[in-house]
Amino acid sequence: MTDAVVVLHGIFQPAFTMLPFCRHLSREGYSVLNIDYPSTTYPIEKLADIVSERIEGHAASVDGKLHLVGYSMGGLVIRAFLRDRVPVNLGKVVMIGTPNHGSEVADFLKSFPPFRYLYGPAGQQLVTDQKAFASIFANDGFDLGIIAGDAARNPILDRIMGQPSDGKVSVESTKLACAADHFVVHSNHTLLPHNRTVWDQTTAFLRNGVFDRSGADADEREVAEA
16 A cells, blocks of 8 residues: 655745655655646635645545645645645645744735745735635644744844744744644755755654654754755
């Protein structure tokens, strides 16, 4: 019996940026679908509609569980997808650096014309005030593990955030009450998908429903490729 993993990249990042991570998941025995979607063209709820057919098709192609892994805004697309569509063979969900309660950086940049142009409608949904669109997200009903980063590595972004963060998303913003487990990695936002601890912890949660704390502190190694 083979389990499948669907991987969703973040905003303004094509799917090929997730390939090393996907190769790791493949080596761990999963059937991996790395979906490319137009992250800067539509709002998040429309992006969930766009990826739904491929997710559901991949779910039907395996005889095991279908797991969902979302990096950054990819996790929000997963939550929007799961609001109305829960695959019958849904396994576990892992979110990596996902701004579940928005980002102070997006608050700071939302009215800046280049940000509005480059990041599009979905970029305007990355703000901390989610009242206008909070209803698009599922908040429970799935087995969730969350990984956050706490190494901003940029004094300007660190000042904007004002709390432990990966430079774009605060550790606190990643949290959801429905999560089964939450794990913090010493990495900045951009490098999270290339961090071997993130890879290993994602695999641990997919297998066991909890993160592995037996030796995590000793193995927070960022990798450029695999």
